[in-house]
Amino acid sequence: MPSLRLLSTMLFLLGVLALGRGGAALAAPPNSTDPFLVQGVAVDVTAPTPEQAKDKAILEGQRKAFRQLMERLLPPSELSQVAKVDGTSYVRDFSVDDERALAGRYIANLNVRFHAPSVRKLLQGMGVSFVEPRRRPLVIVPVFKDAQGQTTLWEAENPWRAAWTNASLFQVPTGEPSDVQAITAAQAWGAEPNALRAIGTARGTPEVIVAAAQMSSSGKSVTVTTKAAATALVLPPPQVYTLKDGETVEALLARSARGTSQGIDTVLKQAALAAAPPTGGPTTDMPVLVTLNTLQDWMMVRERLKQATQVRRWDLISLSTTEAAVTLRINSDQEQVRMQLAGVGLPLEWNQSFWVMHLGVPTPSVVPAAVAPLP
Numbered sequence: 001m002p003s004l005r006l007l008s009t010m011l012f013l014l015g016v017l018a019l020g021r022g023g024a025a026l027a028a029p030p031n032s033t034d035p036f037l038v039q040g041v042a043v044d045v046t047a048p049t050p051e052q053a054k055d056k057a058i059l060e061g062q063r064k065a066f067r068q069l070m071e072r073l074l075p076p077s078e079l080s081q082v083a084k085v086d087g088t089s090y091v092r093d094f095s096v097d098d099e100r101a102l103a104g105r106y107i108a109n110l111n112v113r114f115h116a117p118s119v120r121k122l123l124q125g126m127g128v129s130f131v132e133p134r135r136r137p138l139v140i141v142p143v144f145k146d147a148q149g150q151t152t153l154w155e156a157e158n159p160w161r162a163a164w165t166n167a168s169l170f171q172v173p174t175g176e177p178s179d180v181q182a183i184t185a186a187q188a189w190g191a192e193p194n195a196l197r198a199i200g201t202a203r204g205t206p207e208v209i210v211a212a213a214q215m216s217s218s219g220k221s222v223t224v225t226t227k228a229a230a231t232a233l234v235l236p237p238p239q240v241y242t243l244k245d246g247e248t249v250e251a252l253l254a255r256s257a258r259g260t261s262q263g264i265d266t267v268l269k270q271a272a273l274a275a276a277p278p279t280g281g282p283t284t285d286m287p288v289l290v291t292l293n294t295l296q297d298w299m300m301v302r303e304r305l306k307q308a309t310q311v312r313r314w315d316l317i318s319l320s321t322t323e324a325a326v327t328l329r330i331n332s333d334q335e336q337v338r339m340q341l342a343g344v345g346l347p348l349e350w351n352q353s354f355w356v357m358h359l360g361v362p363t364p365s366v367v368p369a370a371v372a373p374l375p
């Protein structure tokens with residue numbers, strides 16, 4: 001057994017590594033694939049002094065980023081549950097882009113990364129249903145047919161693509177040469193599978209949705225239809241948006257883009273929540289002894305436990321250089337949990353009166369599809 005001093009040192013290091021959050025800026029550019037990273041949060045704040053403006057802007061940007069993260073995680077019906085939560089308490093680190101400091105004014109774009117285990121613990125403790133952020137981007141291809149029947153996609157005169165620039169919760173291609181080569185307006189309108197796969201490959205994801213907008217012949221309404229080559233994607237039904245009194249066509253399209261983006265996000269969350277085990281409700285405790293060789297082994301176990309959606313939380317009971325005793329708080333029966341943990345490389349063996357966990361090779365094929373970690 002290690003000395004109390006060694007054990008205290010190990011626990012301190014684990015605490016530092018686990019928390020690792022606060023007001024410090026990122027030393028390196030943030031990883032855009034991090035699902036708990038919110039990028040490009042615009043701030044523009046005035047105050048009596050430049051220093052006060054910057055401090056106020058950073059706090060405002062962190063709170064704004066937290067609201068965006070909650071919109072990413074929660075269905076609309078659950079957002080009111082976290083409306084009063086101070087998101088700055090869950091910031092791990094941040095970076096600043098395009099910083100401009102004027103006389104009493106601070107303008108910048110913030111990239112804010114949140115401490116994932118703390119956010120999960122918050123939502124689970126509140127009994128709020130949530131889904132993990134998508135690790136792969138979902139690409140939206142906005143193709144437009146005007147009142148005269150002219151179809152546009154990458155052309156500058158496509159007002160529908162311009163409307164999606166500030167409205168989408170997903171990735172909207174900008175019309176780079178690789179985008180233009182991958183898919184044409186006609187192919188997008190017909191949701192041609194090969195073309196959708198081509199732009200998906202260019203963007204690093206198989207998940208591509210066409211948002212096809214058709215103006216009425218009168219120019220007073222637009223019908224938006226979402227299409228995809230991947231049948232596994234759940235899509236909302238077609239929606240008709242009508243021009244309001246005093247509203248411009250540009251404003252109508254912007255409102256339609258926001259509604260379509262939110263509609264896609266909502267049905268995807270509903271599908272994910274239906275397939276995943278509940279994050280709230282009754283749980284049971286599962287005592288486990290984890291065999292270790294090094295401290296790095298324990299850190300790897302911690303990371304893999306994050307991928308097990310049926311483990312709501314875990315508590316460290318004791319730690320030594322050779323083993324850790326933990327209690328898993330689980331959502332379902334132990335056999336399902338055992339299969340999922342095997343899938344993420346944490347196989348369990350029954351040792352007469354308790355479970356023993358080892359570091360193993362992940363075997364995703366043994367994880368039931370209904371409870372597999374989200375991509």
